[in-house]
Amino acid sequence: xxxxxxxxxxxxxxxxxxxxxxxxxxxxxxxxxxxxxxxxxxxxxxxxxxxxxxxxxxxxxxxxxxxxxxxxxxxxxxxxxxxxxxxxxxxxxxxxxxxxxxxxxxxxxxxxxxxxxxxxxxxxxxxxxxxxxxxxxxxxxxxxxxxxxxxxxxxxxxxxxxxxxxxxxxxxxxxxxxxxxxxxxxxxxxxxxxxxxxxxxxxxxxxxxxxxxxxxxxxxxxxxxxxxxxxxxxxxxxxxx
Amino acid sequence: xxxxxxxxxxxxxxxxxxxxxxxxxxxxxxxxxxxxxxxxxxxxxxxxxxxxxxxxxxxxxxxxxxxxxxxxxxxxxxxxxxxxxxxxxxxxxxxxxxxxxxxxxxxxxxxxxxxxxxxxxxxxxxxxxxxxxxxxxxxxxxxxxxxxxxxxxxxxxxxxxxxxxxx
Numbered sequence: 001x002x003x004x005x006x007x008x009x010x011x012x013x014x015x016x017x018x019x020x021x022x023x024x025x026x027x028x029x030x031x032x033x034x035x036x037x038x039x040x041x042x043x044x045x046x047x048x049x050x051x052x053x054x055x056x057x058x059x060x061x062x063x064x065x066x067x068x069x070x071x072x073x074x075x076x077x078x079x080x081x082x083x084x085x086x087x088x089x090x091x092x093x094x095x096x097x098x099x100x101x102x103x104x105x106x107x108x109x110x111x112x113x114x115x116x117x118x119x120x121x122x123x124x125x126x127x128x129x130x131x132x133x134x135x136x137x138x139x140x141x142x143x144x145x146x147x148x149x150x151x152x153x154x155x156x157x158x159x160x161x162x163x164x165x166x167x168x169x170x171x172x173x174x175x176x177x178x179x180x181x182x183x184x185x186x187x188x189x190x191x192x193x194x195x196x197x198x199x200x201x202x203x204x205x206x207x208x209x210x211x212x213x214x215x216x217x218x219x220x221x222x223x224x225x226x227x228x229x230x231x232x233x234x235x236x237x238x239x240x241x
Numbered sequence: 242x243x244x245x246x247x248x249x250x251x252x253x254x255x256x257x258x259x260x261x262x263x264x265x266x267x268x269x270x271x272x273x274x275x276x277x278x279x280x281x282x283x284x285x286x287x288x289x290x291x292x293x294x295x296x297x298x299x300x301x302x303x304x305x306x307x308x309x310x311x312x313x314x315x316x317x318x319x320x321x322x323x324x325x326x327x328x329x330x331x332x333x334x335x336x337x338x339x340x341x342x343x344x345x346x347x348x349x350x351x352x353x354x355x356x357x358x359x360x361x362x363x364x365x366x367x368x369x370x371x372x373x374x375x376x377x378x379x380x381x382x383x384x385x386x387x388x389x390x391x392x393x394x395x396x397x398x399x400x401x402x403x404x405x406x407x408x
Contacts, residue, residue, distance in 0.1 A: 124383050137380060139381040164386070164387035
């Protein structure tokens with residue numbers, strides 16, 4: 001994944017286990033995801049599967065789970081998120097990061113942490129009561145002003161994922177053409193699942209307004225789009241703070 | 242300032258880099274610098290307890306503008322944190338505080354043999370800086386944004402530290 005993950009945790013009344021062991025567990029989970037799903041490590045199970053050296057039945061069970069979510073994201077996005085149409089072969093990477101961060105947050109919550117935020121390279125999820133106020137305040141990075149925010153969102157729980165072309169150059173691919181896409185400077189999706197929000201943000205960045213309309217129709221999900229020239233649009237329920 | 246530091250200990254869980262860099266290195270480097278910068282000017286002195294294991298001692302002088310002659314609660318202080326060892330070398334960060342606000346974070350010292358590792362550290366600290374500074378000005382708990390990744394090195398880092406929500 002090549003991403004840093006940060007954790008913010010708030011203990012509850014009954015003290016959960018040590019911070020150190022909780023983080024160690026969460027990081028172990030992330031490293032395992034990296035080992036299984038890496039598409040640039042040639043000997044990872046997913047790399048071997050992509051080359052046809054490993055049968056689908058022999059893959060670790062989490063690959064099946066991720067591919068089912070990819071299927072769902074493809075359907076919900078009207079095909080604008082499509083891991084099966086990537087130039088280098090099937091590539092679920094666009095959903096894996098969000099999925100793994102979501103899993104890390106669920107694990108920490110199950111360990112007894114009252115509230116927290118896990119942020120994997122700008123795709124984050126929050127649970128429990130925020131440190132102050134009624135909602136978590138999440139800034140959306142401005143696509144052109146590196147230290148600025150485009151807006152602030154207020155979310156009680158769930159995910160915020162942002163895709164864009166401003167940090168990595170045009171790394172997103174249009175599944176219809178297999179070519180780099182430039183439909184958005186920045187595309188943000190909020191909703192209960194970070195795995196889906198991550199994939200939908202990628203779809204939104206590639207598909208633009210069409211995908212915005214699809215997300216508007218999805219219960220629980222909202223979207224905010226900044227076009228290549230800076231024009232903004234959003235779904236009606238986007239929780240601007 | 243005590244409050245902010247206490248909050249660091251009790252609520253900031255940590256920071257992990259999925260590839261390559263030692264978990265918590267950047268956090269430790271930052272929080273030690275922050276403690277030193279936040280201390281009254283007269284006590285922002287070198288030779289704080291070592292935090293970097295074998296690396297301790299590599300960089301620990303308080304830097305920045307001359308301390309005001311009177312110990313005012315506000316004012317600009319900077320400090321260099323303890324040298325933190327990570328997978329491939331040693332780094333320390335410098336934090337500048339104006340009153341209760343962090344105004345800058347930079348890489349103070351980086352000792353590493355390889356260019357890959359330099360690349361890592363040089364990406365982590367600017368990202369830390371960006372997130373910290375925007376968190377402070379807009380009072381946000383976190384920042385969502387497209388990943389900072391160098392395709393060449395397949396590494397990126399992002400960090401968030403909520404002790405920077407200094408009241």
